[in-house]
Amino acid sequence: MKRYLGIDIGGTSIKWCVLDDDFAIADRGSVPTDFESPTDLIAALATIGRPYQDDIAGVGVSAPGGFYENDLDGIVHRGGALAYMDGFPLGRALREQLGVPVCVSNDGKCCALGEYKRGALRATRVGAVLTVGTGIGGGIVIGGHVVRGAHGFAGEFSFMSNNTEDCVAVEHVFGFTGGWLALRAAILEEKGIAGSAGVDGRKLFEWIDAGDEAARRGLERYARMFDSNLLNLQAVLDPEVFAIGGGISANPALVEALNQQLPTVLAHYTGFIRDIPHPVIRRAELGNDANLYGAVQELRDILHE
Missing domain, CATH: 3.30.420.40 (ATPase, nucleotide binding domain)
Structure with a gap:
């Protein structure tokens, strides 16, 4: 059974979890979102992901801002609560750090998909x-x-x-x-x-x-x-x-x-x-986990699973 890393970037904290095909969570955690640049944010995300990079099929990321369909670079449009992210290729940058597929989607849309899958x-x-x-x-x-x-x-x-x-x-x-x-x-x-x-x-x-x-x-x-x-x-x-x-x-x-x-x-x-x-x-039933479930489901859809 494959495992995935789900990451939810919020205005105050980054929540993350490792889950499997049945959405069973094996590990989870959070860190404060106290960054001032895309470089700092990517460094924090890479630190979260590196312990799992050899054990996961990819990373699903929920983030504020707009994202175009089928944009594998995950370019942030309208950075929302994290204005410094506007125009940054979040998906590509994290993929280069971890060497696994990365899918980035809007947080509200991830929440909706998570509630559809499990809520x-x-x-x-x-x-x-x-x-x-x-x-x-x-x-x-x-x-x-x-x-x-x-x-x-x-x-x-x-x-x-x-x-x-x-x-x-x-x-x-x-x-x-x-x-x-x-x-x-x-x-x-x-x-x-x-x-x-x-x-x-x-x-x-x-x-x-x-x-x-x-x-x-x-x-x-x-x-x-x-x-x-x-x-x-x-x-x-x-x-x-x-x-x-x-x-x-x-x-x-x-x-x-x-x-x-x-x-x-x-x-x-x-x-x-x-x-x-x-x-x-x-x-809504899933609380803070909805975005994590939805981000991983978006990834799985891209991987055609």
Whole structure:
């Protein structure tokens, strides 16, 4: 049975694991992402990979930024959280260091493929993952293949505009109105709190879980906005399942609220638009491992396994 190295490059840490054809993890670890140049990053990735390079069929890498289909050099476009990577051939550089095949893919798309293989999108023909962080990342899987688009941009849900009457502005895009900061803003407004110092996602759900009525109202407002965007995506993609991931999705109250508020949002649909299929909303299942599974599956697809 072959083994593979999966690497997930995030804004704060690099997570990695060694897994086999059945996605059983044999080893794992992480290091901080405190680099300032592609050279430093590649040196760290090579250090992770060298102990395994004679025992693996290749390396699958999940990274921020855009990547074109069938680009074996893994050139980073729009470096995202790691702006210094923009234009760097990440795949080629790591392949030269380790001497094994390397496949590099966008982190949101890896998450979607991972959830398709082992998580909430299992057995779907059309599915989508939305990861809630500072913005809204994610990916679309159709027939077991990730949709990339002409520019590697498909699934970048953050850039959807919520207001088509005015010119596109940051305060009107889904990444701004649907990220976790929007949930915090809604809850703080309901509670009458002016400042946000010390209020993180964990604190928000402590209030919610404790039965704080103002916090619950803020969550419900946020859920109705989020559901309205899901209905837009349902009309375009018509997925069988939306899987919701990201840090705040770890608390089941988020997906519960999305499902509870959906009838309220749908009630405003009248006439012919009543025919829109009702979104099926589930919590993503794999957490931080989704990107690792998806990156390795992308590699296996390239290797025709």
